[in-house]
Amino acid sequence: xxxTSGPASTGEVDKVAEAVxxxxxxxxxxxxxxxxxxxxxxxxxxxxxxxxSDGILVHVVGRYGFSVDEIARQxxxxxxxxxxxxxxxVGVDDLQLAEEASAEGPAGGxxxxx
Amino acid sequence: MTPSTSTxxxxxxxxxxxxxxxxxGSELVSSQGRTxxxxxxxxxxxxxxxxxxxGVYAVxxxxxxxxxxIKDRMPGxxxxxxxxxxxxxxxxxxxxxxxLVVEYGVSIVDVAQAVRRNVIxxxxxxxxxEVTEVNVNVxxxxxxxxxxxxxxxxxx
Numbered sequence: 001x002x003x004t005s006g007p008a009s010t011g012e013v014d015k016v017a018e019a020v021x022x023x024x025x026x027x028x029x030x031x032x033x034x035x036x037x038x039x040x041x042x043x044x045x046x047x048x049x050x051x052x053s054d055g056i057l058v059h060v061v062g063r064y065g066f067s068v069d070e071i072a073r074q075x076x077x078x079x080x081x082x083x084x085x086x087x088x089x090v091g092v093d094d095l096q097l098a099e100e101a102s103a104e105g106p107a108g109g110x111x112x113x114x
Numbered sequence: 115m116t117p118s119t120s121t122x123x124x125x126x127x128x129x130x131x132x133x134x135x136x137x138x139g140s141e142l143v144s145s146q147g148r149t150x151x152x153x154x155x156x157x158x159x160x161x162x163x164x165x166x167x168x169g170v171y172a173v174x175x176x177x178x179x180x181x182x183x184i185k186d187r188m189p190g191x192x193x194x195x196x197x198x199x200x201x202x203x204x205x206x207x208x209x210x211x212x213x214l215v216v217e218y219g220v221s222i223v224d225v226a227q228a229v230r231r232n233v234i235x236x237x238x239x240x241x242x243x244e245v246t247e248v249n250v251n252v253x254x255x256x257x258x259x260x261x262x263x264x265x266x267x268x269x270x
Binding site for chain 1: 147154155239242
């Protein structure tokens, strides 16, 4: 196993995306400023996950109320469980406020109160 | 420019904050990977923190709102929750410019200082970034008679 032999296959990128989206502090995956963070696959792409030469890049929109440290910690824990030993670079692109979340419909756990 | 003719725009640009302590637990670069924080994150935290202060009628206003309407259409820029807020985010530090409309009758200096304190503690607590300055720009005073205002515009 080399350092870059992590989620190289398409199924593993999907698993990483799913695990990250399931974190309580994560509202959704994010493609970054210019949607540059994505893994391109035949016929589709997985937004927010990209395999770099020195690790995995994951970009998310966090839930307001969680600290950035906590968001990054949860994402790292989720990804490390699937790809042990690889550095996980986390980008927090935005925070979703509670009222924005309700406008989009419930998508998991609620952020903590004020 | 300002929505009201009865109030003249008041601009109070206050001096940068002297930082008391380093960013708490800022582990943005670790052996397990980097953490990057986008401007929009800091803007949103600053916006919520500013609206929490009583005496703040609105964040943004006047030209900032007009600019916000344009910015909303640009990809990658912040949402209306961050209108009137500019954030410059480096690897470990952030600087924030805020445009506020305050309630008539409040001490603008006191409100600006309360906003600054709350913005700094929120950003440092939630992002771990060290806040080097918060420039508060009060560009209007809201009079109670200006509008019936059926919905409260600020956080209770």
